[in-house]
Amino acid sequence: MEDLRVDFEDGYGVRDDDQEDAAVKQAAAALLDGPRPPFVGIRVKSLEAPTRRRALRTLDLWLSLYPEPFVVTLPKVSGPDQVAAMVTLCQRLEDAYGLGAGALRFEIQIELPAAVLGADGTATVARLISAADGRCTGLHYGTYDYSAAAGVAAAYQSMDHPVADHAKAVIQAAAAGTGVRLSDGSTNILPVGSDVAVHDGWALHYRLVRRSLERGFYQGWDLHPAQLPTRFAATYAFFADGVDAAALRLRRYLERQSGGILDEPATARALAGYLLRGLDCGALDTVGFTREQLTALT
Structure with a gap:
């Protein structure tokens, strides 16, 4: 695994503060005590009102425990105001922990149609990059949250649905020439279970990874270790x-x-x-x- 995100958002769920604090400490200790990937980050909860306090608490605690470089994944961004708030938060945490200006960087997860196009037709995603004031390292497409928000039925939500292709085309245009990297989303069809299920899951994942590469998305999210073989196979074959x-x-x-x-x-x-x-x-x-x-x- 090359680039790891420790997830305290949807993959982790809502726990009480003591539980999440303990999980943050456990995750930081595990990464510091053993071999770790060359690139590491954490996904905190959204800065929307219901989860904002917990997101700040998790990030603050992580900073107090993990001295190595890392990146923050900011999920469910709905507009530039949240990005500007994240910039302010990074600045204050840098001051509090004696970090250099600009040391904290973050990725923006595009999981809502409003983060791609505004009601007036504006490409909101371009405004997100500007609002990040140079701190945005990547734009990550969220397959299932975005599809659901766009009204796509669950059975048809996928990385290659036309809704996904449209969103990613706008994201790609907005990020062009900015140095902001792009990451495709994930497939939740896992290669686990019977031999047939494993082979079908691998075939699907291989096809989707190769498709992303051909469209200029050179990174993507994988949800399970069993997806790594087809990530490498598709990437190596592409080149x-x-x-x-x-x-x-x-x-x-x-x-x-x-x-x-x-x-x-x-x-x-x-x-x-x-x-x-x-x-x-x-x-x-x-x-x-x-x-x-x-x-x-x-």
């Missing part, structure tokens, strides 16, 4: 399948050869970025270019 063609196109572009495809500088950047991602994730060992050459093109 292994395309490395030869991408390297050839980039070579021809640099050598001013057409080869039947007239590529432009923007495409060269995309080709170099694709090859770099393949190297960074471990799917590719060599691509015919040095990392320095590829970085210079992106």
Whole structure:
């Protein structure tokens, strides 16, 4: 596992304060005492009124226990005011704990249609990024909350529903060029149980991960360890399948050869970025270019 979120929101549920405090302490101790992934974060509860106090308490307690770098996932964001409030909260916690300005960063989870488009047609998600004042590291699509809020029946809620594709297209456009990373949502169809159920679950997960990669979402949420094999398989196959063609196109572009495809500088950047991602994730060992050459093109 490369990037872990300790969940104190929907996956954890509503407990009394003593229980959640104990769980925060347990989780922080487990991560500090044993091997941990290179990237770690926590998902607190929403800043909506009913759960706001608990979200602040959990984040404050986590900061008092966990001195390593981490990111906060902010769920169910409904508008820029919540993002601005999170910025203020980060500033005050940095002051309280003697952290450098900007040390606390957060991801925004897009789980409500109002966070994508406003009633006046405004792309709310673009305003969320601006309101974060440089602290937003990622936008994460929430498959099931978003679909339910959009009125999609439970049996048809999925990562590849047209409602999801529309939301993610707007998110992608808003984040383009900002440095804010994108993460697709999850599938709750788990590869567990009988052999048939496991194989069907793997086939579905593989297809959805590959689909996300092809659409420019290079990260996604997995809910169960049994989904990790197909996460790696789909990701590695995505880069292994395309490395030869991408390297050839980039070579021809640099050598001013057409080869039947007239590529432009923007495409060269995309080709170099694709090859770099393949190297960074471990799917590719060599691509015919040095990392320095590829970085210079992106």
